Amino acid sequence: FKKPCLKPLSLLLCLTPMSLCHSKLSCKEGHSGPTYESMQDVFDLKPFRPAVNLSNPTIANISFTLYAVLGVIISSLFLMNLLQYWHNEFLVWEPDECDGVTRISLPVMHLWSPDIIVYDVDDDVSQACPYVYVNHTGHIRWDRMLRLVSACNLKIFSFPFDVQNCTFTFGSYMVSPALTFIEMSSNSKRYLEASGEWELVDILGETSILQFGIDEWDIITFWVVIKRRxxxxxxxxxxxxxxxxxxDILSFYLPPHSVDRASFKMTLILGYTVFLLIMNDLLPSTANGTPIIGIYFSVCLALMVISLLETVIITNVLHHNSMKYREVPNWVRVVVLKHIANLICYRWPEDSQLCQQSLLPGTAAPPELQQICQYLGDLRDHLTSLKKESELQEQWCHVGYVLDFLLFRIYLLLISCYALVIIFMWCIWISQ
Structure with a gap:
């Protein structure tokens, strides 16, 4: 090395048997790579930063490749490969003198390694690779497969069309990115193209300096933007x-005077409730809010309940009021049978007239014929009474049909507006 050892620590390093401050790693003839004895002297210097002149900084370069998004529920679980690069000035040799060997692997536990700290992480349950790769110029590469649990601020309102932005912060005394953020994003997208339910949108980042008193730390912040499939x-x-x-919409075409419509709608609501219970396991559960799809299901259930309530009202109009044989109020005739019926274009056949016949006045008849006429008159009165009851039922049926048509169209209008709003909002989120 050209620079002399001037500082006390450098003098201490120069006292090593191999004289690291003045020579490179030695190799024996017939052996591939540096000798074990020369590397053992480097291992003994593990507590010291591998720089001949301590005024020269040792810069750690990092980059990572995102392999998988293992889960995003309350926190985000990522699987990534973290690459660390630094220069060890003691691990230098001549390939020509070492049988052409340009790279070797060494146990990382025997070498000095930079103190890379990962912030914004709940837990790191990964196992670091026990070996590093060293080339003949002293540059070291250490691959670490990290399984990081990041506490992201999840935004699930637009689920399942949500986009999440998770932050990773790496810090050390002197650290810089080894690759550009565009290259990191491109490498990660190749692995995440056909992996799981998440799609990598982009990886962004910036470098900054964090100061603690007189100490300054280099900080690299990565923003991993992922989108759900x-x-x-x-x-x-x-x-x-x-x-x-x-x-549920098609059930309105069942006859409104049939009790089967109400039982059918109740069975449908029961089935939808079971569907919601099964669906609950698929929805993300966080304290940040309720996803709009959960609101969508709740509104759908409410609409089905409203549909059942409409059937109950129509059934009451058709059966309860008609069984009392009451006249249809005049205001109901005007409002329902005239204005509303014209509004919804409801038409029904004209009422048939009952033909009445009577005996000619002044006609004399024998007693037997008079008794027969009396029986016929009683029968006519009974038939007239039945016809009146039938007419009353028919009038209430018309009222029920008109109200059913009206409520059905209002129900269709509500569902159509609601569906358009949901589709419009989701289209906006998909295009983002």
């Missing part, structure tokens, strides 16, 4: 829910 949730959640809502 929504196909699984659309197929398993949205499409079945839409089918159930479609069946």
């Amino acid at each position: 929504p196909v699984l949730y659309v197929v398993n959640l949205l499409i079945p829910s839409s089918f159930l809502m479609l069946i």
Whole structure:
């Protein structure tokens, strides 16, 4: 080395048997690579930073490749390969003197390594690679497969079309990125293209300096932007829910005077409730808010309950009021049978007239014929009474049908507006 050992620590390093301050690693003839004895002297210097002149900084360069997003529920679990590069000025040799060997692997536990600290992480349960790769110029590469649990601020309102932004912060006394952020993002996208339900959008970053008193730390902050693939949730959640809502809409075409419509809607609500219980395990549960898809399911359930309530009202109009044989109020005739019926274009056949016949006045008849006429008159009165009851039932049926048509169209309007709002909001999130 050109620079002399001037400082006390450098003088201490110069007292080693191999005289590291003035020579390179030695090699024996017939052996590939540096000798064990020369490297053992380097291992003994593990507590000291590997610089001949301590005024020269040792810069640690880092980069990472994101391999998988293992889970995003309350926190985010990432699997990444962290690459660390630094220069050890003591591990230098001539390849020509060492049988052409240009790179070797050594146990990292015997070498000095930079103190890289990962912030914004709950737990690191990864196992570091026990070996590093060293080339003949003294440059070291250490691959570490990290399984990091990052406490991201999850935004799940737009689930399953949500985009998450997770932060990783790396710090050391002197650290800098080994690759550009664009290159890191490109390398990670190759591994995440067909992996899991998450898609990597981009990896952004910046470098800064953090000062603690007189100490200064270099900080590298990475922002990992990931987007959920929504196909699984659309197929398993949205499409079945839409089918159930479609069946509920079609149930309005059942005869309103039939009790089967009410029982059918109650069975449908029960089935939708079971669907919500099963679906609950697929939705993310955080304290940050409720996803809009959860609100969507709740509103769908509320609409189905409203649909059942409409059936109950129509059933009451058709059966309860008609069984009392009460006249249809005049205001109901005007409002429902005239204005609302014209508004929704409801038409019904004209009422048939009952033909009445009577005996000619002044006609004399024998007693037997008079008794027959009396029986016929009683029968006519009974038939007239039945016809009146039938007319009353028919009038209430018209009222019920008109109200059913009206409420059905209002129900369709509500569902259409609600579906358009949901589709519009999700289209905006998908295009982002």
